Structure formats: structure tokens, C-alpha cells
Amino acid sequence: MRKEVAMMPDRMKNYVDTMSDDDVLILGIPEEEETTKGIISPPPKKKRNIWAICSIALMGVIGIISIGLFCVHRPMGNNNSRDNYVLSDSVHTENSKDIILENCGFSYVATKDTIIGKTALKLFWPMGGSIKLHVGELPKNNLSIILAARAADYRADNGEIVGAFVQEGELRARGNSKLGFCAVIGNEVILGMSKETPFFERAVERSGYFFRQYALVHDGAQGEQTPKGQSIRRALCYSGEGLFIAESRERISYHDFSEALIRMGVQEAIALVGSKEMALYEDVYGTRHVADLPHDKGMTESYIVWVKDL
């Protein structure tokens, strides 16, 4: 009965959903038996159904006109529609192999617990929203935020952000002691590992965001050298299926965390601040899970947040 088990990534990339809310499609009908891609028009089963046929035909015409009007008025270049989450091709730069993907555009976080080898992980899949960086205490009451996690580290001595940090084009900190980076420029999110990257300048030029953290996974392999020691680990990850945050359920080393991510199929991952629970996420039922994290006074806290698209 089964014809296909594995699904090709290309098929996901190229898939365009043409269904409308008014369409009905019976699956599995051979093409020769389909009329309009399996979308059912009422057959003339009895005379009394003429009115029903006319009504549905009329509704179809109205639907087509509505779709036409929608297409005419849709803002050009907006990639935030629900079904347009398309991963673009990998981009190779001189010093790094970076992954670019487009932002998604809707509003909750799917979570999933999984075990890779002996490592228990919790995954947070943001279902849309725009990625931004926030500096300072997290506005927990801001209901537009669906996911927030501490991003860059800060220095213990002066509280300043470690590594280059750009917020809406404004340079907040410099440094490249960590090789991993995340840049958000327009609708693109770029994860990579490189001491120097053009995406830093682009983030400044285009009012984007940029921060640095340890590169845990680069090109599907272990990233840079990381400190030893064990803690709750967290990372911003990219796999063939999109961008998500992974979190270890137990205190583990960066090395073991990276190994688990690689085994899971992660291609790029940079660390996020761990040790404590996820700052905030809104689940599929609209329940907001807000951690009671104390604000570190005098320290420059930074967060990567997913904000609902209006």
C-alpha cells in the first residue's frame, strides 16, 4: 500500500498550496478521474439539486473573484504568509558556510520532547513571527512576543554584552571572541561560524540585528571550541526543516549537546544563554509560559524574541 516513505527536501521547498478555504479535495483520486485537481463540484445526481449546483457554482465564482481581489491587494514582496515558509539555498561566503532562511509569519510555539542517544532535549518551534533582538529586561507583559530566550552573554566585570551586537542597525557592542553568529536582516535569518562576516556590516546598514555566541554546530559538524563544564544548554538551531531552539533537559556539556544536535540533523547551531529555563513561550493553546527569571541589575541582558506579525 505504501508508495513513498521518505520525502525530499526539494519537494518541501517547491511546494505551493493552491487550496482555498472553500475548496474540498478528495485524496487519492487518480488524475484522469479528477476534474479540477480533485476539487469537487456537485454532480447532477437529482433534479432537486439544481439549486444546490447553482449555489455552489455561484459561491465558486465569488471565491475566484475574492482570490483575485486578494492577489491584487496583497502587498508585494511579503513572504510572511502562513504557507510561504520557504527555505532558500545555502549561501557560501569566503569564510563561512551560512544558512539563510526566510522569516515565518504567524504566532505560537510548538514544543516537542525528544531523546537523542542519552540526551533528552526539548525543542521549541516558533510558528511564525518576526525575529528581533531586545536589550534590557524582557517585557513579559508584551503579548506580541511568542518566544524569547536570552541571546548573548554579558561580561561579569562590567556587564557589557560579549561579542558584536547590533540592534536595529545600532552597534551596541564589538568583538569576535566567539565565532558563531546570528544575523537578522529583513526577512532573512543567517546562522554561521566565522570570525569576520559581511552580515555584520549588512545588519548595521539595513537596520538589522546581529549577535555572537559559541558556534556549536557548523555545516553539520562540531563547531568551535567551547568551555567545559555542565549546565542546561540551549541553542538556536537550523535543520532542513527550519529554525528552532533546542534545550537540554539536564545539565550537560556543550560537547554532548552539540553531538546530540548533530545526530538530530542540525546543520547550524549557535549557543544561547542556558542554565535557566526558557524565558517565555506561547504554546499552541495560547498559554503563555513565562519564567520567573530575576533581572540582573547592572548587566546588559539581551534576548532573541519572536514577535507576532501584525
Added chain:
Amino acid sequence: MRHEIIISNTTELFRVSADDVMAFRARGNYTVAVLNDGQEHVLSYQLGLLSEIVGEQLGADGDLFIRVGRSITINREYVFIINLPERKLELRSPQGKKVSETISKEALAKLKMIIELKNEKGGSHDAG
């Protein structure tokens, strides 16, 4: 297990009997498989693509599933209530699991007709 659906990606394989699936519900770029025992499982594929794959895997028996609008693909065997004025579609499993979805009247009218026609033609789908 006569109708088997296998959804696989780089990290996970999801295997289920088609008869146990009440519906696939769109959740943005993901799809939630709702099973008749109340379990739900998130699949990392869009509903449209997932529906195509399910249709291909089940072949001629794929007509067990009907995609109704953009938000849900249902197993017709679990259709319990189609209420046009309230735009409500409700599925119910023998185990008591219920799935409710608000659907456009146009799509519901078509679905109602499909179910009626199937019934007139000689009974429901053989889910055995």
C-alpha cells in the same frame, strides 16, 4: 494494518494506520495528526504537502481522506456533524475523541454532498 501511513523526515518517522487518524490539522507550517485515541502528533510538513503524500501512499484508498478548506484534512469515517448555519464540522471517534473545526459554508456544503453521495452509492468506506 491495511492502510499504513508513514511520514518520515531526517529526524523522525511517524507510522500509523490510516484508520486511526481522525484528521490532520494545519498548524502554520506544521500539521497535527489527531488520532482516534486522543493522541496528537506534530508533523513538520505543511498540510497541503502532507495531504498529497498521504494520498499518494494510500493510492485508490486515499479517498478515505478529504481535505476541507486549507485548515484540515479529515478521515470521512469519523464525520459526526456537519452544520452549515454554524459552519461547524465535528468528528467523533468511538473512543469519545472529538474534533471540532469551523469551516467555510461552501466547503461544508461540498463535504455534505460528498458524504451523502457516498452513502447513496452503497455505504461508507470500508475501513477494515
